Every structure is written in structure tokens, then in C-alpha cells.
Amino acid sequence: MSGQITIALDAMGGARAPATVVRGANIALRRFPQTQFMLFGDQSQLQRLLKRRRRLRKACTIHHTEEVVRDDAKPSVALRTGHRTSMRLAIDAVGDGAADGVVSAGNTGALMAMAKYVLKTLPGIDRPAIATFFPTSRGESVMLDLGANVDSDAENLVQFAVMGEVFARSVLGLIQPTVGLLNVGAEDVKGREAVKTASAVLRDSDLPIEFHGFIEGDDITAGTVDVIVTDGFTGNIAIKTAEGTARLYTEFLRQAFKSSPFARLGYLLARRALKKLRAQVDPRGYNGAMFLGLNGIAVKSHGSTDALGLANAIGVAIDMAKGGINEKIKEEFQRLALARENKWRAVS
């Protein structure tokens, strides 16, 4: 793959769109000067926003549409009736091979439904998963699934483990990432059946996965493993609980600094350091939910994020394209299929 990457942007998705999307693309372009953008959305608004951004304008093509997927639209309805929406057209650009990846801050369910329909899943993968980064005391980890599948069986969990491991290698650049299964205890006897079965499969498999075993909720931020595997119900609740806890802590911290003149003065002195802290726990820095398992790159940006968050989501899509993630997932699943076939032959 040459250095140039083309990203299709759903310019009308998310809060304060399309302004936030255009500003996000502008920041991303400074970081990745070789990127080309296809902007899908209202032409006149986009032209106005690009007017004073000469460099970005040169890197963009505008694809006009008046239709958008509403935030409260049902995924099934969006899929059936949204053929001319900015989201769908941006996904189609990846399906057609015109773009290397799509980024949208719009309706998550609709994006998943459309991306699944247009891009299809990679061979060997039953269900795509949503993955994201998580800050830990050792750096960052990847966690999946975060809500694509409210019920996941053992086979789904095994597939998530394989996809997450490939992601950590090809996008995070880890040599031998460790993988853990989220459970209610570290012992083998504990937990749900699906989790226990998946653990047995990952232990026995001939895959070159560094399987750590079970981990618990507090292992997520401790950085015990690089890849955290769970079903979409639990993963969604875990990540939102972590967000809420960080927000509560920030609120308590703000109250503490306001509580006395000494504390206020202390805040002024420590301000620079505290700004750095805020950046460390800033969800915008970790923005970007990756859809893994599709035959094409799709990244969901948080709907309420700002330009910086959107730029990070675009950066994730570019990293995935550069890392050739889907080719690597395909190879890994071929390997998995072959290993299973051999095992079957050995048994029979």
C-alpha cells in the first residue's frame, strides 16, 4: 500500500455536524498529510466550511446529499430507507473501493447495520465486534465487544479474541499482545458457561495467542492484559461505568480545589500538571470505536465529541488501513480453520 490513504467521512453525523467533522479532518490532515478525504453531506455547508481552509480543500472531494440518518432512527429502518444518507454513501465508498475506510459520528446501530450489509463480514467471522482503547496504568489496552452483540456464545468470544489480538499487533504495534477473558473471578470454576468454554478453546488452540486466562473488572485499568475480551452487553456497561467513574472523580476533584483559599492557590500552582492529568483521562484521546470483522474499515466516533476527538477517530481509521488489519485478520482465521481441521483429522 502506498502512503496515501482515502477516508470517507459522514460529514453530517454527530453533534455540531458538519462543522466538527470538517475541523476534525483539518486536524487529522496536519497529522497525516498524505490523507485524502471524501466528504458526504450538504454541499453548500461543506463548501462554506472549506472556504478558508485551502489545504484541506485540496485534500477533499465533496459528495452532495441532503439525507441524513437521524440519531433516534432504528437501525433496521435506516438500513431499509437510508440509501441516500451521508452515512450510507460514505460506507458505499468503502464498499466500492473508492475509500480505504469510513468514519462517522452518527447513529451507532445504523452504522453497524449498514456497514455489515454493505461490507459483509470477513470469511470465518460470524459477527463483527466493536472495539476501543482503554487507558491503563501501563499505557493502553484494547477491549471488545462493546455493544454489537448483546448475547455472545463461546465461539463469538473466541473470534473476538483472535480479532483483538491481530488489532493489538497490527495497529498498536505490540509484538506478542496478551489476551484476557473478562469474568467474575480468576479461577477456572467461576463464571458463565460461554466464558468457561471460550477459555478452554483458547487454552487448547494451536493459535499463537498469548492467552492469559480470566481477568476481573479491576484488571481492565490495571493493564493486566493488552486485549480484553467480553460480550457486548458486559463490555458496553463496563466502559460506560468507567467513563462515569472518571467523570465523578473529576467532579470531586473540582469541588476539592474550590473548597478553601489554600486549595484554590494549590490548584493554580499545580495547574500545568493537572492539565496533563486531564489529557491522560480525556476520553477524546481514546475516541474511536473500531468495527472489527468487516471486509472494510469502519470507525465510529463518539457522537458528542469535538474536532479533536474526531481527528483521533480518523487517525485510528488511517492506522488500521496502514496496518493492513483486515488482511491480517483473514490470515489468522485461515490459520484457525486449518488448525481445527487438523485437530479434527487427528481425532477421526
Place this chain on the structure above:
Amino acid sequence: MSGQITIALDAMGGARAPATVVRGANIALRRFPQTQFMLFGDQSQLQRLLKRRRRLRKACTIHHTEEVVRDDAKPSVALRTGHRTSMRLAIDAVGDGAADGVVSAGNTGALMAMAKYVLKTLPGIDRPAIATFFPTSRGESVMLDLGANVDSDAENLVQFAVMGEVFARSVLGLIQPTVGLLNVGAEDVKGREAVKTASAVLRDSDLPIEFHGFIEGDDITAGTVDVIVTDGFTGNIAIKTAEGTARLYTEFLRQAFKSSPFARLGYLLARRALKKLRAQVDPRGYNGAMFLGLNGIAVKSHGSTDALGLANAIGVAIDMAKGGINEKIKEEFQRLALARENKWRAVS
């Protein structure tokens, strides 16, 4: 009930037992001077620890046993072979009516198995649940189940909702507590079947429960509802994820204050306020996992907590006994059964 409450203590459970347990009882006695303690454990160690604590000694009886439940013991094995352990004898004291409640910092699974066997569940309750407090920006909430049941069906969730609501009324003193079901989205169409069915039952029921509907992970710390209902798998992972996130934030904060001389000076000035913050997020303040649905009061203290945490767990058991929680749960389930019978009559 007179003012006097008797608490049975598993003196040998948890880290640094029995010293931590005795010190915890000492703190609790200062807060609740009318309390009597039954200490189950090694007599000579306990006598030595009580030697210089005259007031506590007067409020205690010692019940010698040499056996303890090991932290790594399987619940089923502990139940079968642990009849003479400090944990089992403390539970038996509640079963016999000698004590109003039992507190242990030992093996959670064994405590639940033994408490279920000895105390039995209250009429109408299929499975007991583990509940705890959660700090929120509005004060504190109650959350259940936290791990007693890795799989919960809709009926279990409804029962957890009823028990949690009674707890919030009788122990937290709330007049009309709100109840929410943890899910991956606020809309009715989202989530697992069990959660959707439980929501429909709680909406339709004639119970005087203030049912809020679905909540998401970040609503837990936002204090959106007073009682958070979920299955034991999700609840266990959510609470441990929150603990881990708070720990990570504290670590980042410590690093920030060490990063420059200005920041260090700022820390010194804001120290008092930051101490208050630490108390706000201190898990010891929220220590005590309540077993709800049993015909007797049982509270699990965190195994690695200190005397202050143990005193808080004892305080929770005392509050539950004073609030007459189990009588109220029984009444509520009679009401639920009656409402269902009437509905059935109306239909047939």
C-alpha cells in the same frame, strides 16, 4: 426491637485476622454503644487482643474454634466440611436467633453457600442477591446483584428490584427510592431478553415501586436512580471496573503532583481538601456487601479492608437489623404475590 443489637463476627476471616476484626469491632462499638458482639475464633488470640480493650471486652463473648474457612476453599467443600469453622459458627448464631446478624471478611462464596443453607431464603425469593453502596454525585446508591448469580432471568431481576427498593427505604431512609435496570441503552428495544421482560413486569406491576426504566453504565455514578438492578455477572464486573478506574485516576493524580516543584507546592497547599476527596472515593467508606433475600442478616466485608472498613461493614449489619429489613422484604413479597393473584383472577 430494643436498642440492643447482637452481631456475630467471624473473627478469623480476612487479611490480618483476628486483629483487624477486633479493632473493627472496637470502632463500631464507639459508634453504636449498645452493640453486643459474639466473636468466633481462636480464644487465646482473641483474649490477648481484648486484654487492653476493657470496654470492648465487656461487650463481647468469645466462642472458641480452631477451624477456619480458607480463602481458596470451594464453597461446596466449605459447606460440607466446615461445620466447626469460625464462619459457620457465626452464621449458626444468627440461625439460632442468638445474634441479629453476621459479619465476615472471609471467603465470599463459602459465606453465601453457608448463609443460604443455614438461614434459607425468605418466602417468595428464588435466589438471594449481593448488594452494595456506590458513591454518586448525588450521594450514594445501592446496586445488586454483584455476583451471587452469574445468570439471572427476568423473575430474578424483578425480585432484586423489590429487595433493593426495600433496602433503600429501610436502611438508607429514602421515602420513595427510584429503581433502574442496567442495560446497554435507554430505549425499550435495546438489550437482553431477560432485562426487557423484567422491565415490562416492573412497569406493569401494582407494586408501589418508582421504576425509572433502563439506565446505562454511566448512570451508576451519576446517581440517576437510587437502586441499580442487574445480574451478578454484569454487576460484579461493573463494580470492579469502577474500583479500578478510581485507582487509576488516583495514580495519575499522584504522578501529576510529583511532576514539578510547583505541582508539589500546590499539593501541599491543597492537601486538606485532597484528603477530603480521598475520603469521598475511599472504598472503605462503602465497605459491606449485603446478602439480601435470606432469612437473617449477613454482611460480607472486603477481605483486604482494614479496621475502619470492617467497622463500616458492622455498621451496615446494625442498620439492617434496626431497619427490620427482612420483615419489610417479606411484607413486600406478600404484596407482590397478592397483586399477581388478583391479576390472575381478573384475567381468568
